[in-house]
Amino acid sequence: MAFQFNFSITENVENKLEILSDTDLLLGSAQDALKNQKGSTESKEVSSEEPAALQESLHVYKVAPETAALVASCCPKPTEDENQNETLPKKQSYKVAREHNIPDDVDKVLENKVVEALSGLYHVNISVVEMTLSDGSHGEDIVSKSISSHSDLLPGVYEGGMKIWECTFDLIDYLSTAEIQFVNKTVLDLGCGAGLLGIVALKGKAEKVHFQDYNGTVIDEITLPNVVANCAAGSDDDNREAGEPTSKRLKKADCSPGLLSKCKFFSGEWSEFSRLLSSDRKLISNYDIILTSETIYNPDYYSALHDTLSKLLSKNGCVYLASKAHYFGVGGGVHLFEKFIEERNVFRTKTVKIIDEGLKRFIIEVAFKNSS
Numbered sequence: 001m002a003f004q005f006n007f008s009i010t011e012n013v014e015n016k017l018e019i020l021s022d023t024d025l026l027l028g029s030a031q032d033a034l035k036n037q038k039g040s041t042e043s044k045e046v047s048s049e050e051p052a053a054l055q056e057s058l059h060v061y062k063v064a065p066e067t068a069a070l071v072a073s074c075c076p077k078p079t080e081d082e083n084q085n086e087t088l089p090k091k092q093s094y095k096v097a098r099e100h101n102i103p104d105d106v107d108k109v110l111e112n113k114v115v116e117a118l119s120g121l122y123h124v125n126i127s128v129v130e131m132t133l134s135d136g137s138h139g140e141d142i143v144s145k146s147i148s149s150h151s152d153l154l155p156g157v158y159e160g161g162m163k164i165w166e167c168t169f170d171l172i173d174y175l176s177t178a179e180i181q182f183v184n185k186t187v188l189d190l191g192c193g194a195g196l197l198g199i200v201a202l203k204g205k206a207e208k209v210h211f212q213d214y215n216g217t218v219i220d221e222i223t224l225p226n227v228v229a230n231c232a233a234g235s236d237d238d239n240r241e242a243g244e245p246t247s248k249r250l251k252k253a254d255c256s257p258g259l260l261s262k263c264k265f266f267s268g269e270w271s272e273f274s275r276l277l278s279s280d281r282k283l284i285s286n287y288d289i290i291l292t293s294e295t296i297y298n299p300d301y302y303s304a305l306h307d308t309l310s311k312l313l314s315k316n317g318c319v320y321l322a323s324k325a326h327y328f329g330v331g332g333g334v335h336l337f338e339k340f341i342e343e344r345n346v347f348r349t350k351t352v353k354i355i356d357e358g359l360k361r362f363i364i365e366v367a368f369k370n371s372s
Contacts, residue, residue, distance in 0.1 A: 095156075097268025097276040099283075100219050102260060109228045119172070122229035123194050126162055129221050140217045155298065161193040161218035165294040167322035167361055168196055174353050174363045175200055175291075175320070182206040185288040188312060190270075190295065195223040197291040199230045202259060208284060209263050216267035224265055231259040270301075270308040277312065286314040296337040297327040309366065310346055319347075319366035324359055334362045341366070 103109060112132060114125040133143040142158040152160050174180075175197075182204035189198030192211040202209045211223050264283070266273055277283045290313055295305060309319055326333035341347050346369065353363035 095214060095267070095269045095272065097266055097272035098216070099276070100216065100224065100265040100267060102224070102263070102265070106228050106260065109225050113225050113229075115225075115229050119169075121172075121196055121199060122226065122232075123164065123196065124222060124225045124229065126164070126194075126222065130162065133217070133221065138217065139220075140215055142215055142217050155300075159191070159214040160294075161191070161213045161215050162222060164194045164196065167324065168194070168293045170353070170355050170361055171197060171291065171293050171320060171322035171363060172200055174322075178352070180204075180289075180320070182289065186210075186284050186286070186314075188212065188287040188290045190290055190292040190308070192223055193218060193293075195226050197293060198263075199227060201289065201291065202227070202262065203230070206289075207262065210266065210284065210287070211263065212266045212268075212270075212273055214267065214269065219265050219267045227263055227265075228260065270304045274308045274311045285312070286317065287312055288314055288317050290317065290319040292319065293322040294324070296321070296323050296334070297330045297332045299332050299336060299340075302332075302337060302340045306340065306344055306346070313368070315368060316371045317367070320352075321364050321366060322361065323364070324361050326359075334364065338364070345369070 110124075112128075114128045115122050116125055117123075130143050134147065135144070140158070143162070146152060146158055146162070152163055182201045184205070184207045185201070186208045187198060187201040187206045187210070189195055189201070189209065189211045192198055192213050195211045198209045198211050211219065211227070213219050213223060266276070268276070277285050290309060296302065313319060323334045323337070325335065338349050341349055347366050348369050350365045351362055352365050355361040355363075
């Protein structure tokens with residue numbers, strides 16, 4: 001299984017200059033230098049050689065005083081309103097949370113889906129789903145935007161839920177080897193994506209399992225179909241050897257109503273999600289176990305994640321978090337998040353497993369400091 005991580009985030013900023021007189025060429029070159037300067041400060045990955053090169057570039061285009069006076073007469077200082085018009089809109093990570101209803105006819109959930117199995121878990125073929133959503137006509141249009149930007153991460157637009165990330169399998173292995181008990185527990189799969197962690201809890205006889213992802217498209221097209229496929233009863237594949245892959249197109253889900261009734265599905269930004277739960281008495285407001293994988297890649301989200309965990313975790317509950325040591329190009333990682341946790345002084349953390357194969361990865365346990 002191959003995993004591709006593309007966290008490059010760039011923004012193009014264009015400043016338009018209209019120059020009258022024969023100084024056009026000179027100013028055009030200076031404009032290019034200024035463009036490069038903006039690009040170097042806004043990119044997540046900046047070469048240490050750029051500042052010197054930029055200074056040299058700007059030195060080439062230094063103009064004489066008389067030329068500067070001519071330029072000033074041709075380019076009056078913008079008014080306050082003009083400056084406001086040039087202000088670039090800031091990207092928002094705000095997305096209202098909502099609950100996704102389970103269709104009465106669950107057979108429709110798996111229509112046109114190819115279902116694969118690995119290590120005893122079913123999941124829909126993501127490439128097939130992406131192909132059906134790539135025309136840009138579906139809701140959030142996250143697939144075509146991801147393809148056009150050549151990135152699996154678009155902050156505030158798409159947070160990577162269409163992929164099954166590497167640390168998910170690390171956490172699944174840990175839950176099995178550590179014999180974590182889900183019986184009669186309320187469980188949240190936070191930033192669920194494919195929902196495999198929550199499905200493990202469901203198979204472990206959890207009382208309730210809730211799934212949350214930033215994007216509603218991920219919930220409808222990936223998470224819910226995966227849960228339905230794993231709730232299917234009487235499959236001949238149940239006795240299949242662990243790790244043996246299979247691929248098929250299911251015509252009928254034959255889903256167990258009892259298992260599916262334990263599940264709820266939500267989309268939206270974390271703080272909005274916790275607000276939704278606290279405002280509806282019919283919903284669980286605290287969870288015994290919260291499972292989350294590869295959700296600490298961006299330090300900008302740490303505050304929202306921390307607040308969500310503090311609001312939704314039960315007093316003696318536990319969070320199991322899987323992550324890489326560091327996410328290059330974005331800046332997050334285990335050690336930075338643990339430092340953030342320590343500074344807030346609400347939770348205690350414990351590393352329960354380290355995976356040294358390839359890029360170092362961690363499983364950490366998070367609980368309230370005053371928990372038993």
